[in-house]
Structure formats: C-alpha cells, structure tokens
Amino acid sequence: MAQLNTDDGGGGKKKHGKKRAKKTSTHIDMTPMVDLGFLLLTFFILTTTFNKPQAMQLTMPKKLDDPTVKPNTVAADHTLNVLLTKDNTVYYYFGMADPTKGALPALNKVTFGPDGLRKVLIEENNKRHRAYDEIEKLKKEVAEGKLPKDSLGKKKIEFFTDKSRKTSVLTVLLKPDKDAKYKNIVDALDEMAICNIGIYALLESNEVENQMIANAATYN
C-alpha cells in the first residue's frame, strides 16, 4: 500500500554519520479519505428525497348559511350515489333514497379498482353523451400537442355545461359514512378524475343511507 515512509531506518545501522536524502515516496495513504468520502456519499444518497409529494385539488362548494337560498338540485335519473364505508367497501345506487316516495333503491356493492367502481363509472358516463370517450379524445389531443395544455380544463367545463347536455350529464355524489377512511375519499376522487366525471360532489351520507348500508352489510 502506498504510504509515507516515516521510519528512520530503525534496524539499519547508520553509515558513519553520512547523511543521505531519504527516498520518500510521494504517495500518501488515501484509504481513510476514501472511507470518509463514501460514508458521506451513502449518507446523502439515503437522506435525499427525490419525489416531492403531489397534491390533488379539491374545491368545495361554498357553505350556504342563508336558508332562503336553495341548494343546487340534481336530476335524479342521472345521479349516481356512491357510498363509501368501512373495509374499503363501496355501494352505489341511482336516483334518490327517500322512504316517503316508494321503495328504497337497491344497493350495488363494488370494489375500488379497474373492474369495480371504475367500470361502472365509465359505463354510466358513456351512456350520457359518450362523455368519457369525448373527454378522452380531448385528453389525447392535448397529449399529442394539437391543443394547448391549459385548455383542457376549460374544454371539459364547456362540454359538461353545454346547453344540450347540461341537465343530463352524469352527476356523482360521493357520500362517505362515519367509518370511511381518508384513503377511500382520495381514491374515489381519483376515480372521478380518471373516469372524466363532469359533475361530482363530496357530501355526507344521511340517516337513510346509513341504514341502507347497515342492511346491505347484514344480508350480504
């Protein structure tokens, strides 16, 4: 190993006091420095975080404190209620659950994921003005650069608020109950984005719906 020769010839006898320039090598032992270098390198590699967290934007409707202002009502035929409850379970039903107006609608149980909720949402969305396909087309055009990137949101709104469609597009009401986890809500909102749902809202499940969930859980 390369090293700085520091011993003054301990064993060897000096030759009659004749001084000679010692042959010292110019190499120094770099091992400790390398050790330190790699230690630091390891430390910094391990502590660096490359992926910054992302954010999902959620805009809630303004709270209505004024009782004279009527909240938005949605057409029952085009309303898909998605109930989120414990154990990552999702139930959905169409229309309105009002015990005073006939029988309660049946709950359908689905799971999160491509074959569950997503399939239902895409199907239902496509039934109404082929909304899913149309928005996918727009997305594709943006990806190919035919449309400017920032125009997507505007085009989407235009599509869903067009006079011919306005009252008949799919409206999804997300209703988590008290057992739902935060992850479920994020997943559900994610599905809204993936399935190109035009109108959706985050609400809370009401008493009737809680009862429906409880019934469905006992009979299944």
Next chain:
Amino acid sequence: MPKIKMPKNSPSIDMTPMVDLAFLLVTFFMLISQFRAEEAAVIDIPSSVSDLKIPEKELLMILVDKQDRVFFNLTGQVERDSLLMRMSKEYKVTFNDKQRKEFSNMASFGVPIKQMPSYLDANSTERKKLAEKSTGIPMDSLNCELCRWIYHARRIAPKFRVAIKGDQVTSYPVVRKVMDYLQDDNIGKVNKFNLITNMETGPAPTE
C-alpha cells in the same frame, strides 16, 4: 540465461479517479438535498394520479395522523412568529425569545397551546416523546384551538395555499371536521384545498 526479473509491483492501486468520482457525487448530493425540519407526526399519505406539484413555500398545512390527532404547520419564519404572538395574546400564554425562535424554526406541531412552552423548551428526543403522547391540537366545538390557529394564520397569510395531509387510515369524519372549520366564514373562509398525495401512475388508456 539472464534471470527474469519480476517487476517490483506494489499492491496498491491508484485510487485518485475513484476518489474524484466519490467526492463529485458527494458534492452533488450535498447540493441537491434539502433538509426538512422533522415532522411531529408520521403520516403515510395515500396515492393519486394527480400530478400537481405542491409548493414548498407559502403553505398552511393541517396534518391528521393515524390516530386522528391534528397537527398544524405554517411556512415562513416571520409568519410563524407573528402567529405565535397572536395566539399568545389570545390564550395568555407567554413565550420568551428562545421559545419564539424555536417555534419559527420548527415544522408541524400538535400540542395544546398551554403545553406549548414546555414543548418548545424540550430537546429533540424529549420533544419526540411529547409529540407521541400528545393528543393533538384540540378541536372540539367548545375548545377549538385549531380554529384559532387557522383563523390567525389566514389573517397573517391570506394568500397561502391550504393543504390537508391525512394518513391513509385517518377516519373521514375528522378530515371533514377540519374541512368544515376551514370553510367556515368566521374561521378559515377557504373553499379550495390541496390534498397531499403520492404520485401514482394512471391507468392505461382504454380503447
């Protein structure tokens, strides 16, 4: 026959290029890494397909951990200091200069305001223990310290984005309550939230 002289090979190799490379990498990682003050709560965030980047600055963040405890965070040292002063005035809790400085350099916190001075005096290991034992920021309707933190933060920094960072298993009603406080006209008056998530690749486009 002449003797074959074996070359006197020293077993050492020239390490200079390796060292050069190692230090180059060290420099790179040193410059690129940024240290973040330690969060008071361990939060395992859910993932989503959203690819919106969240800014590191100008952010008001509310964290909710696994046990449904609520933590609060505001960026900016100046803003934090004036926030603490406002809270100190309201709850009649006094802070000395050292505690104020500590507060402005800290990340998220989740202790009731009465325990804040001792929390700020604690060193990092003690503080970790305190944070573990803590019940989070009180947010009952009777004693809603969270509302006051939000209220003052919104007045000090009205332009800051509002973010909610929840754990995957945080129960929804707690998050809802936080959102309700944020939306309340007398507290947060904000309707646009950023839910902090991890990146997830979207599904393959269906034909």
